Amino acid sequence: MTKASVADAPVVARKAGPRLPARQSLIPGSNPRTFWIYLVPGLALLTLIIVVPLIWNIYLTFTDYRGIRPPEWVGLENWVKLAGDTTFWTSFSNSIAMIVAMVVVPTLLGLVLAAMLFDLIGKKFGGKIASFLRATYYLPQILPGVVAAIVIGWILRPQNGALNQVLDGVGLGGLAQNWLGNPATALPSIMVIMIWVQLGYPIVIFMAALQRVDPELYEAAELDGANWIQRFRAITVSIIRPEIFVVTLTCTIAALKVFGPIYTLTGGGPGTSTIVPAYYAYSEFFQSQQVGYGATIATALTIVIAAVSVVFLLAQTKLERQEEER
Amino acid sequence: MSSTILDDTAKAAVTAPVARQPKKRRSSTTRKTFGDWMILLVAILIGLLIAVPFFLILINSFKSPADYNAAGPLTLPTDLYFDGMVNFWQRVDFPEKLWNSFFISSVVAILAVLVSLLNAFALGIGRVRGRTWIVLLILLANMLPQEVLLYPLYFMFKSVGLYDNQWAVIIIFVVIQSAFGTYLLASVLGTFPKEILEAASLDGANKWTMLWRVVYPITKPTLSVLVIFFFIWTWNEFLIPLTFLVSNASQTVPVSIAVLQGDRLMDVTTTSASALLGLLPTLIFFLIFQRTLTRGITAGAVK
Numbered sequence: 207m208t209k210a211s212v213a214d215a216p217v218v219a220r221k222a223g224p225r226l227p228a229r230q231s232l233i234p235g236s237n238p239r240t241f242w243i244y245l246v247p248g249l250a251l252l253t254l255i256i257v258v259p260l261i262w263n264i265y266l267t268f269t270d271y272r273g274i275r276p277p278e279w280v281g282l283e284n285w286v287k288l289a290g291d292t293t294f295w296t297s298f299s300n301s302i303a304m305i306v307a308m309v310v311v312p313t314l315l316g317l318v319l320a321a322m323l324f325d326l327i328g329k330k331f332g333g334k335i336a337s338f339l340r341a342t343y344y345l346p347q348i349l350p351g352v353v354a355a356i357v358i359g360w361i362l363r364p365q366n367g368a369l370n371q372v373l374d375g376v377g378l379g380g381l382a383q384n385w386l387g388n389p390a391t392a393l394p395s396i397m398v399i400m401i402w403v404q405l406g407y408p409i410v411i412f413m414a415a416l417q418r419v420d421p422e423l424y425e426a427a428e429l430d431g432a433n434w435i436q437r438f439r440a441i442t443v444s445i446i447r448p449e450i451f452v453v454t455l456t457c458t459i460a461a462l463k464v465f466g467p468i469y470t471l472t473g474g475g476p477g478t479s480t481i482v483p484a485y486y487a488y489s490e491f492f493q494s495q496q497v498g499y500g501a502t503i504a505t506a507l508t509i510v511i512a513a514v515s516v517v518f519l520l521a522q523t524k525l526e527r528q529e530e531e532r
Numbered sequence: 533m534s535s536t537i538l539d540d541t542a543k544a545a546v547t548a549p550v551a552r553q554p555k556k557r558r559s560s561t562t563r564k565t566f567g568d569w570m571i572l573l574v575a576i577l578i579g580l581l582i583a584v585p586f587f588l589i590l591i592n593s594f595k596s597p598a599d600y601n602a603a604g605p606l607t608l609p610t611d612l613y614f615d616g617m618v619n620f621w622q623r624v625d626f627p628e629k630l631w632n633s634f635f636i637s638s639v640v641a642i643l644a645v646l647v648s649l650l651n652a653f654a655l656g657i658g659r660v661r662g663r664t665w666i667v668l669l670i671l672l673a674n675m676l677p678q679e680v681l682l683y684p685l686y687f688m689f690k691s692v693g694l695y696d697n698q699w700a701v702i703i704i705f706v707v708i709q710s711a712f713g714t715y716l717l718a719s720v721l722g723t724f725p726k727e728i729l730e731a732a733s734l735d736g737a738n739k740w741t742m743l744w745r746v747v748y749p750i751t752k753p754t755l756s757v758l759v760i761f762f763f764i765w766t767w768n769e770f771l772i773p774l775t776f777l778v779s780n781a782s783q784t785v786p787v788s789i790a791v792l793q794g795d796r797l798m799d800v801t802t803t804s805a806s807a808l809l810g811l812l813p814t815l816i817f818f819l820i821f822q823r824t825l826t827r828g829i830t831a832g833a834v835k
Contacts, residue, residue: 230659231657231659232658232726233729233730234730236658236733238659239660240658240739241657241660244650244651245654245655245666247650248714249669251703251710252670252673252707252711254707255673255703255704255707255708256672256673257672258684258688259676259680259684260676260680262683262684263684273683319578322575323575326571327571327575330564330568331568331572335572337822341818341822342579342583343578344818345582345583345815348815349814350770350789350811350814351768352770352790352810353589353786353807353810353811354585356803357585357586360588360592366604366605371606372606405582448719448723452715452716455715456674459671459674459675463675463676463677465678466771469771487679487680488677488679491679491682504676504679508675508677512672512675515671519664519667519668519671522719523664
């Protein structure tokens, strides 16, 4: 198909009527509308468990509610308070650090490591070594958060913590400190921990995606004199692009609503140096009993996450369309 | 050196000129340069660095409290000490917690995959109108911070008598996990080979048979990846089980570890033993199912 005919297609289709390529299901002769029935169980459960609580939560943002007496309508008071709340804005700037640690670094590093395991190690040293290493990289992902927090405590704690002992041992005792208790090192420490936790997830997904790459494509590129980095960029990245989207979006969502590690490791402290929106909302909900304000923080966070996801999904759909037309 | 490569390729070409397609050339598996070994070394070093905390758990689980107090967390145990493990096992009634976690995680994994498949069938294959927005709506389950759900769901489940019931937790996680599953599967099924579906519809298959006879078998590798992820994610969940499973007999492994951790009578080596027992089930589960991962997360198995 030439470019001109693609551009003309929608006009032709609209005039001709029966042929509407974009509006057809993949099963010939079946109307997309008849597929709605398959969405019923999923959407019914979703309404009950997610949509109803969400709406209730949005209602709470306009109330003063302490969890005991019924909510009292206060209009926009919570939202005004939120706009001027420095803790809230600090929590969002910490979210950016979380995105670096949970999205940017793991995705980039994961891409390189997955390609390295699949392409070099898997092919030259055998699949067994590659899957063994993959399992090792994935280990932190299977560790329950509570257990991870205990072990990280051993490593980072000020007295006889493993890291400080190692630093002492190599003559860098001057660097030893209370890693999670010092405002200057608490956030960077959390970031390193989150990279450790997250790395295995993109590696597993990308390595699975790489199975789709036709080895002959690599051989052809190799014959053309393309080096590993060129092949990686031209072939690997373009073929596993759907997975890159899925990983980036799901990790971004996870980074924006990260809660468990903050809850178990620092409680947002010292001060507000590691506070994140989800933890701030939690502490307002359950520690300060300011349910209305907690709901406002959580709703603001949900709005941000939803906005990011919309942009992402629209970009993904657009790219998919472009691919199909090509 | 280069002549052996030529020999190998030549031999391969002579012995298997026709079968070249399925059986890939093996010459590259034998040719290892210095750079290859360096990369392997780097990969192993990264693996060791990642595994350090796990070694710590392992050595401290078999250490007596006295040994730990004398030498700290970094040394190997002087004697193998099993009391920490026995202690934890008995205090939390570990088999019971293990069963609870196993039951909840397996049911969630299977039901969530089923819901994901039904959703994705309509979205990816059926191409229902406005599917991008429906995916977005479903992904809300993933986007919402979990603490938002606690108050409303507490009231809802209390009013229908499901509070402190494992099915409450199961239903919540089926919805949350299937959001990810729907997104991933719908993306994958959107690229499902049309020819296969056309052939099946010529044979007179209706949608329901097509889903179970055509789509399901081909996407099975992806589905098994989802089963693994959902099982492990649900196993490791903390906040929702903690809130909705208040009675000791229905608690999960992570919750019981955390509860014991708050107990001042716990010594460090018992904590370590609890950590080891807490991660072993998911580790075993992952190792058993790891081989399904290599067969891919996508429907790309079809050529």
